[in-house]
Amino acid sequence: MAAAESSYKDKKVITIGIVRELTGLSERQIRYYEERKLIFPDRTPGGSRKYSFSDIELLMEIANKIEDGVQTYEIRQEMIREKRAMDKKTHHKMIQGQLNAQFGIQKR
Amino acid sequence: MAAAESSYKDKKVITIGIVRELTGLSERQIRYYEERKLIFPDRTPGGSRKYSFSDIELLMEIANKIEDGVQTYEIRQEMIREKRAMDKKTHHKMIQGQLNAQFGIQKR
DNA sequence: CGTGTAAGGAATTCTGACACG
């Protein structure tokens, strides 16, 4: 029972130049969204940023919202809210899993 | 009806340094396997190599065979044979698809 | 606030070659 599935989608292996190509954003923009805590790349030992495909998708969503006039701060609040909802769901599933493990199938 | 599905797995977006980390191979080895036509990375406009997750898996298979004493030339022959088998299967499916499109479900 | 840019430096990658075997 591991912690997180490590699929291709979430492996941080893409450098910023490729992200620029894939998203059409400038490196300045990409780094700025990190500064505003919207995105969290890993780093190589040398300090170069590494992104995942998920990060790229997220960046494009962010870019869309910015175009719509949403500020980075608001986007961040949204993301925090979404994360909380997710955690709640995950917690619920986990509790269900524990009950299940102890008492067997309880549903129905 | 497009030509090839472009999933994350086959997108060539990973630079050689990351590939080195992920495979444990040296850059020398990775480049050499390309020289021997076992692997075909894309290039950035500047000339840097870009690999996919599939490439990484392939590299690890290659490394295993090399360790077992298989020569690059033999590995290449194997790969060509496998590709031919694949193409044959794909061709068969395509023909079936065309028949299907013209005459409807023919099986059974 | 979000983004462009010039600046200087450091990390990354490239190729061709010599070496060993």
Place this chain on the structure above:
DNA sequence: CGTGTAAGGAATTCTGACACG
């Protein structure tokens, strides 16, 4: 044959700052 390495150069990335607004 497969791989290590030193060499020199070019492409890539990094940070902090100034600018505009």
